[in-house]
Amino acid sequence: MGNSRLAVYPGTFDPITNGHTDLVTRAAHLFDHVVVAVADSSSKGPxxxxxxxxxxxxxxxxxxxxxxxxxxxxxxxTFVQEVGAGVIIRGLRAVSDFEYEFQLASMNRHLIPQAETLFLTPAEQYSFISSSLVREIGRLGGDISSFVHPAVQQAMRQRWQQSRSDFNKQPETKGDHHA
Incomplete structure (x- = not known):
């Protein structure tokens, strides 16, 4: 049996949002130790x-x-077993998340029966936030300050400014005619 006072909260966190930090903060009050497990999701093109x-x-x-x-x-x-956690934290923003999360929880129960999955819902003001929406808003120059930590906002701003700069340096290709 894993340590029920130790929880793992896995995700890609690309980027970590205020919704994620809300869940971690609440989990930190429930457990002695919380490991935020950042997945190497290079196949997703983070x-x-x-x-x-x-x-x-x-x-x-x-x-x-x-x-x-x-x-x-x-x-x-494997990671949960390595750290000796007894609980996997998963966030549910909406009912639409439940079916997928239920399948994951069932598979994890099969793979590591000594660990339980605990579903937490974010505070209402964070229930609509997703990393993909934050990335899109940030990429298009929108204000993401209420969705992410200031350090995340700064990192995203730098990333998108660099991307826009690289895009603007692209040479015109034959057939690109602008009035």
């Missing part, structure tokens, strides 16, 4: 490298002394 995502998560969660941020590049079940 906006930030795993190292950058770990750094941003550490900055966003720095005021929580019983929270540790670690990367992992293996099966979640």
């Amino acid at each position: 906006g930030f490298s795993i190292g950058e995502r770990i750094t941003l998560a550490r900055l966003a969660l720095a005021d929580l002394p019983n929270v540790e941020v670690r990367g992992f590049d293996c099966l979640l079940a």
Whole structure:
């Protein structure tokens, strides 16, 4: 049996949002220790490298002394066993998340029966936030300050400014005629 006072909260956190930090904060009050497990999701083509995502998560969660941020590049079940956790935290924003999360929880129960999955819902003001929406709003120059930690906002701003700069440096191709 894993340690029921130790929880793992896995995700890609690309980027970590205020919805994520809300869940981690509440989990930190429920458990002695929470490991925020940043998945190496290079196959998804993340906006930030795993190292950058770990750094941003550490900055966003720095005021929580019983929270540790670690990367992992293996099966979640393997990682949970390695750290000795007894609980996997998963967030549910809407009913639409439930079916997928239920399947994951069932598979994890099969793979690691000694760990339970605990579903938490974010505070209402964060229930609509997703990393993909934040990335899109930020990429298009929108205000993301109420969705992410200031360090995350700054990192995203720098990333998108660089992307726009690179895009604007592209040479015109034959057939590109502008009035």
